[in-house]
Amino acid sequence: MKVIVAPDSFKGSVSAMGAAKAIEKGIKQYLPEAETVLIPVADGGEGTMDSLVAATGGKKVELEVTGPLGDPVRAAYGQLGDGRTCVIEMADASGLYLIPPERRDPMKATTFGTGQLIKAALDAGCREFILAVGGSATNDGGSGMLQALGMKLLTKDGHEVGFGGGELDQIATIDDREFDGRITDSTFLLACDVQNPLIGPTGASHIFGPQKGATPEMVEILDKKLSHWADLVEAQTGIALHNKAGAGAAGGIGGAFQAFFSAEMRRGIDIVIEYTGLEEALAGADVVITGEGQIDYQTASGKTPMGVAQAAQKHGIPTVAFAGSIGKGIEELYQYGIQSVHSIVNGPMSLADAMNKAEQLLQQKAEQVIRTMYLNQ
Numbered sequence: 135m136k137v138i139v140a141p142d143s144f145k146g147s148v149s150a151m152g153a154a155k156a157i158e159k160g161i162k163q164y165l166p167e168a169e170t171v172l173i174p175v176a177d178g179g180e181g182t183m184d185s186l187v188a189a190t191g192g193k194k195v196e197l198e199v200t201g202p203l204g205d206p207v208r209a210a211y212g213q214l215g216d217g218r219t220c221v222i223e224m225a226d227a228s229g230l231y232l233i234p235p236e237r238r239d240p241m242k243a244t245t246f247g248t249g250q251l252i253k254a255a256l257d258a259g260c261r262e263f264i265l266a267v268g269g270s271a272t273n274d275g276g277s278g279m280l281q282a283l284g285m286k287l288l289t290k291d292g293h294e295v296g297f298g299g300g301e302l303d304q305i306a307t308i309d310d311r312e313f314d315g316r317i318t319d320s321t322f323l324l325a326c327d328v329q330n331p332l333i334g335p336t337g338a339s340h341i342f343g344p345q346k347g348a349t350p351e352m353v354e355i356l357d358k359k360l361s362h363w364a365d366l367v368e369a370q371t372g373i374a375l376h377n378k379a380g381a382g383a384a385g386g387i388g389g390a391f392q393a394f395f396s397a398e399m400r401r402g403i404d405i406v407i408e409y410t411g412l413e414e415a416l417a418g419a420d421v422v423i424t425g426e427g428q429i430d431y432q433t434a435s436g437k438t439p440m441g442v443a444q445a446a447q448k449h450g451i452p453t454v455a456f457a458g459s460i461g462k463g464i465e466e467l468y469q470y471g472i473q474s475v476h477s478i479v480n481g482p483m484s485l486a487d488a489m490n491k492a493e494q495l496l497q498q499k500a501e502q503v504i505r506t507m508y509l510n511q
């Protein structure tokens with residue numbers, strides 16, 4: 135029997151690799167001769183870098199960059215096994231999780247650190263980039279990232295503007311003469327977590343500003359400032375970001391990529407499936423086991439278990455999904471190739487207990503599922 139084990143992480147509890155190893159242990163407990171292929175995956179959010187680095191025999195390179203509020207932070211880029219491809223989770227350098235709630239301030243927060251990661255990877259020879267875009271603390275339209283890569287954003291007096299969404303309306307000129315020339319030789323594959331436009335009621339400021347610390351008044355101001363930025367970008371590049379899908383991802387960095395980089399947007403899970411070689415590994419498999427902390431109707435919007443199941447379905451292979459917790463609407467998932475969804479929790483227990491014991495529970499569940507598959511053999 136060949137089993138592909140392709141879970142996401144169970145957030146706050148066990149990494150994708152840890153989950154995959156626990157599931158493998160459970161399978162082998164009943165069926166030591168089973169062929170197991172471990173492919174830890176992610177959907178473009180947290181864990182994407184780890185998954186791709188592990189699958190390609192790459193490495194993580196850590197460096198100090200400018201954090202969202204200007205303080206130094208340790209962040210990493212992943213260099214894949216081919217040496218050319220780099221994966222960056224922007225939240226690592228510019229993420230909301232880096233700032234305690236009381237200090238969050240999208241007027242000041244910058245994406246400069248994300249630009250520094252790109253620059254460091256360019257220096258290391260990378261020319262193909264995978265960017266996991268989302269989870270940011272910023273609303274600066276990606277201006278900080280551009281500054282880190284040499285773009286001069288100048289006031290009408292010719293001074294460089296400061297960091298943050300609050301500065302955008304001070305920009306009078308975008309001077310690209312010193313913008314890193316290596317960007318033109320590079321390709322950027324974006325895994326954006328949302329498709330929101332840059333401006334307006336469904337734009338970056340209105341939808342994601344509040345979680346970054348914006349008050350209702352601030353949201354209006356930030357939206358106007360981003361609108362000024364979008365006008366300038368359009369005048370410079372001919373690309374109107376205002377209503378462009380995905381331009382509002384991560385405070386507008388999604389738009390900066392679309393305007394100034396050779397960028398293509400794809401579903402995060404599809405990028406991960408391609409780069410981890412999951413499709414190739416599926417040949418001859420009998421079953422796929424995937425999983426995530428929570429599985430519910432939202433899983434159908436491109437989360438890991440659904441993406442994995444869709445890939446397996448193309449090859450006629452059933453997928454079994456494990457979850458820490460099962461929510462409403464899992465029936466939605468059957469059409470995409472998920473055969474069944476199993477909670478790993480084996481009795482009444484607190485969330486903390488379930489999280490602490492996740493590996494043991496995954497192992498136990500995997501053994502039970504494989505036993506059931508052998509019912510008639």
Ligand SMILES: O=C(O)[C@H](O)CO
Binds near residue numbers: 327383
């Ligand atoms: O970073 C953000 O603003 C959200 O995750 C949406 O992209």
